[in-house]
Amino acid sequence: MRSVPLGRRNLLADHRRLAAGVVGVGLAVMLILLLDGMWAGLRDQATLYTDRAGADLYVLQPGVRDLTAGTSTLPLSTVDTVRADPEVTWAAPVRSAYVVLELHGSKVAPQVIGSVPAQRGGVWSLAAGRAPVADDEIVPDQILADRHGLGIGDSIEVAGRRFRVVGLADHSYGFMIPYVFVTHAAVDQVAGTQGKTSVVLVGTDQPTAVGQRLRHQGLNVLTREQVAANNVHVATGIFGSPMRMMVGVGFAAGTLVIALTAYTAIVERRREYGIVKAMGATGRRLVGLAMTQTLALAGLGLVAGGLFFVAGRAVLVASRPQFTVVLTTGSLGRAALAATVMALVAAVIPASRLASVEPAAAYRSAP
Amino acid sequence: MISRRVPLARRALFQDRRRAGLTTAGVAAALLLVLLLQGIFDGAMRQVTAYLRSSPADVVVSQEGVRTMHMSVSALAPDTVTAVERVDGVAWAEPIRYTTTVLARGERQQLSYVIGYDPATGRAGPRHLVTGRAPRAGEIVLEEIAADRLDAHIGEQVTVLGDQFRVTGTFRGGTSIANSMAFITTDDFAARRGDTVAYILVGARPGTDPAQLARRLAGELTGVTVQTRQQFAAEEASLVQDMSADLMRIMTLVGFLIALAVIALTLFALTMAKLREHAVVKAMGGPTGRLARVVLAQAAWSVGLAVAIATVLAVGLGNLVERISPAVAIAIEPASVARVALVTLVVGALGAIVPLRRVAGVDPASAFRRAS
Numbered sequence: 001m002r003s004v005p006l007g008r009r010n011l012l013a014d015h016r017r018l019a020a021g022v023v024g025v026g027l028a029v030m031l032i033l034l035l036d037g038m039w040a041g042l043r044d045q046a047t048l049y050t051d052r053a054g055a056d057l058y059v060l061q062p063g064v065r066d067l068t069a070g071t072s073t074l075p076l077s078t079v080d081t082v083r084a085d086p087e088v089t090w091a092a093p094v095r096s097a098y099v100v101l102e103l104h105g106s107k108v109a110p111q112v113i114g115s116v117p118a119q120r121g122g123v124w125s126l127a128a129g130r131a132p133v134a135d136d137e138i139v140p141d142q143i144l145a146d147r148h149g150l151g152i153g154d155s156i157e158v159a160g161r162r163f164r165v166v167g168l169a170d171h172s173y174g175f176m177i178p179y180v181f182v183t184h185a186a187v188d189q190v191a192g193t194q195g196k197t198s199v200v201l202v203g204t205d206q207p208t209a210v211g212q213r214l215r216h217q218g219l220n221v222l223t224r225e226q227v228a229a230n231n232v233h234v235a236t237g238i239f240g241s242p243m244r245m246m247v248g249v250g251f252a253a254g255t256l257v258i259a260l261t262a263y264t265a266i267v268e269r270r271r272e273y274g275i276v277k278a279m280g281a282t283g284r285r286l287v288g289l290a291m292t293q294t295l296a297l298a299g300l301g302l303v304a305g306g307l308f309f310v311a312g313r314a315v316l317v318a319s320r321p322q323f324t325v326v327l328t329t330g331s332l333g334r335a336a337l338a339a340t341v342m343a344l345v346a347a348v349i350p351a352s353r354l355a356s357v358e359p360a361a362a363y364r365s366a367p
Numbered sequence: 368m369i370s371r372r373v374p375l376a377r378r379a380l381f382q383d384r385r386r387a388g389l390t391t392a393g394v395a396a397a398l399l400l401v402l403l404l405q406g407i408f409d410g411a412m413r414q415v416t417a418y419l420r421s422s423p424a425d426v427v428v429s430q431e432g433v434r435t436m437h438m439s440v441s442a443l444a445p446d447t448v449t450a451v452e453r454v455d456g457v458a459w460a461e462p463i464r465y466t467t468t469v470l471a472r473g474e475r476q477q478l479s480y481v482i483g484y485d486p487a488t489g490r491a492g493p494r495h496l497v498t499g500r501a502p503r504a505g506e507i508v509l510e511e512i513a514a515d516r517l518d519a520h521i522g523e524q525v526t527v528l529g530d531q532f533r534v535t536g537t538f539r540g541g542t543s544i545a546n547s548m549a550f551i552t553t554d555d556f557a558a559r560r561g562d563t564v565a566y567i568l569v570g571a572r573p574g575t576d577p578a579q580l581a582r583r584l585a586g587e588l589t590g591v592t593v594q595t596r597q598q599f600a601a602e603e604a605s606l607v608q609d610m611s612a613d614l615m616r617i618m619t620l621v622g623f624l625i626a627l628a629v630i631a632l633t634l635f636a637l638t639m640a641k642l643r644e645h646a647v648v649k650a651m652g653g654p655t656g657r658l659a660r661v662v663l664a665q666a667a668w669s670v671g672l673a674v675a676i677a678t679v680l681a682v683g684l685g686n687l688v689e690r691i692s693p694a695v696a697i698a699i700e701p702a703s704v705a706r707v708a709l710v711t712l713v714v715g716a717l718g719a720i721v722p723l724r725r726v727a728g729v730d731p732a733s734a735f736r737r738a739s
Contacts, residue, residue, distance in 0.1 A: 024628035098438035107609040109438040160431030192442020253396035260389040264636040
């Protein structure tokens with residue numbers, strides 16, 4: 001009796017039904033993997049600036065702890081205070097602001113990074129052209145430029161001022177927010193105030209000692225790691241609730257698809273199950289049958305979900321390269337766990353249907 | 368002949384209630400994904416336009432090329448206010464100063480737009496205070512969700528723009544998942560960030576058309592962008608819409624694909640289970656078109672119920688989420704539900720293609736064969 005793989009046979013009896021079920025579960029798993037991957041990508045993109053700018057310390061407005069919001073404002077003279085420290089190798093002011101660009105009838109909100117020409121803090125990787133030198137020059141992120149057909153020599157209007165594209169930046173797209181690079185003075189003009197900066201980047205071989213000395217002078221000094229962690233905290237705080245809710249809905253959808261597929265398979269074969277019951281199969285055996293089917297579906301769905309994810313990510317990266325989707329072993333583990341839990345939860349309804357099958361059903365004509 | 372009154376589609380679909388329930392729930396879960404995400408962005412749109420929607424201004428003047436407040440920097444020379452006041456049809460012009468900054472209280476922080484306004488007129492401030500009073504020098508009013516997050520009560524201090532401000536009141540509306548709003552006096556703002564004005568709110572004289580006034584202001588002033596309040600709010604909303612468009616498209620596609628899989632699975636299983644009944648109908652002279660309508664009606668029932676359940680769930684979840692996390696507003700707009708219903712109907716029709724082919728190929732003679 002135990003050697004007859006009833007559950008598997010039942011599941012494989014109709015290939016089209018099985019395929020539809022596996023596709024449904026696979027899509028739900030793909031959704032979970034995609035959201036998880038985007039979440040990991042969001043964390044990566046949140047530390048893009050601190051990863052690339054090369055500073056060891058960041059001097060920010062008192063009370064400000066991150067760069068994400070672009071909220072810090074400092075007197076420009078802070079740079080001189082920082083440079084006066086004997087162990088500071090270099091210090092560079094960076095002024096940033098969010099602006100809204102109108103490109104091809106749609107709005108794009110990049111973070112404008114203004115740095116002093118030939119100093120640090122500006123564009124870190126060029127795909128083409130050069131960094132901005134004059135106050136009417138701009139270097140947009142390459143993905144942003146590609147999407148809107150912008151090339152070197154074209155012009156962009158930023159807050160009523162025209163800027164000429166002199167280069168294209170590589171690897172400069174944060175989560176939903178691209179970077180564009182101009183001179184510090186250009187941001188001064190856009191903001192309408194002079195003598196201010198947003199952050200002072202500091203390069204030093206002695207970050208701990210320099211940081212302490214600068215703090216004693218009343219400056220708000222954070223290490224690169226602190227700023228990066230705070231950037232991640234802000235970004236995940238904003239997008240955390242919606243992401244978790246989407247994952248929850250994806251999980252529910254996957255569970256229901258598994259339950260529906262297994263249930264349909266069981267209902268269609270209730271006569272066979274009646275025979276099994278008439279032959280003395282226990283309730284535990286029937287629940288086991290239901291679970292075999294839901295677990296098999298979840299397993300196949302997991303594989304399909306993995307394949308869909310790989311294909312979906314390839315399409316996404318090709319069509320919307322601004323989204324970074326990172327696949328980690330943790331993501332795979334969570335997806336596998338989700339699929340297993342889906343299968344166990346989904347087994348409840350088919351199992352209850354099996355429990356209610358009468359042995360007499362074996363002797364009735366099929367409907 | 369088969370009477371048109373026999374609801375074959377509905378009876379077959381709901382004969383097994385558990386299967387009908389699973390189908391409806393499966394499609395509803397997929398649609399819920401789409402509705403909730405759209406609801407989050409619609410909610411964000413409401414939040415970002417809360418300040419302007421409640422403003423008494425008819426027209427808003429900003430820096431040339433700047434059409435929004437959110438994620439924007441606008442700087443106008445202080446004398447622009449006088450120039451605006453001189454324009455015919457202007458009843459009042461109220462300058463506001465504006466920046467994005469962090470409100471801090473101990474270890475707690477809240478990203479916020481801070482507006483410097485003149486409490487004497489109150490035109491650019493919060494419309495209704497829930498508690499307390501308008502700010503004076505060294506004082507601030509906070510949005511109530513932000514005040515709660517900061518654990519800042521009336522009389523307590525928060526750090527803003529590098530200084531301590533005493534909380535004197537709270538208002539409702541304007542806190543989103545990303546940030547909040549707070550108001551200080553325009554003099555306090557100018558003392559810390561310079562005398563530049565960010566925006567000018569303009570009231571029209573009675574009988575003056577706001578659109579006409581906006582055109583007049585744009586014609587007489589240079590270096591500014593002039594919009595009616597409605598235009599300005601629409602620009603704010605389109606910013607959220609444009610920023611979220613790509614993410615919406617991805618999630619919507621996945622949601623509808625899941626819905627398609629569930630509908631196709633159900634209709635296929637149902638059609639296969641009822642092939643003999645379909646053969647009987649055919650043997651009794653029922654045309655293939657009648658059977659096709661049965662399958663399509665089943666698809667419509669599945670879709671209709673799923674849309675209704677997904678909408679109810681989305682509204683319920685939205686309320687629940689707003690209670691747990693008040694900054695996350697989920698607005699389920701009728702237009703969103705209509706769009707989702709329309710697309711799901713198309714998805715349902717797609718899911719019915721294979722079953723329709725099976726029904727078309729049913730042999731009436733099979734009705735008289737004994738089932739295995």
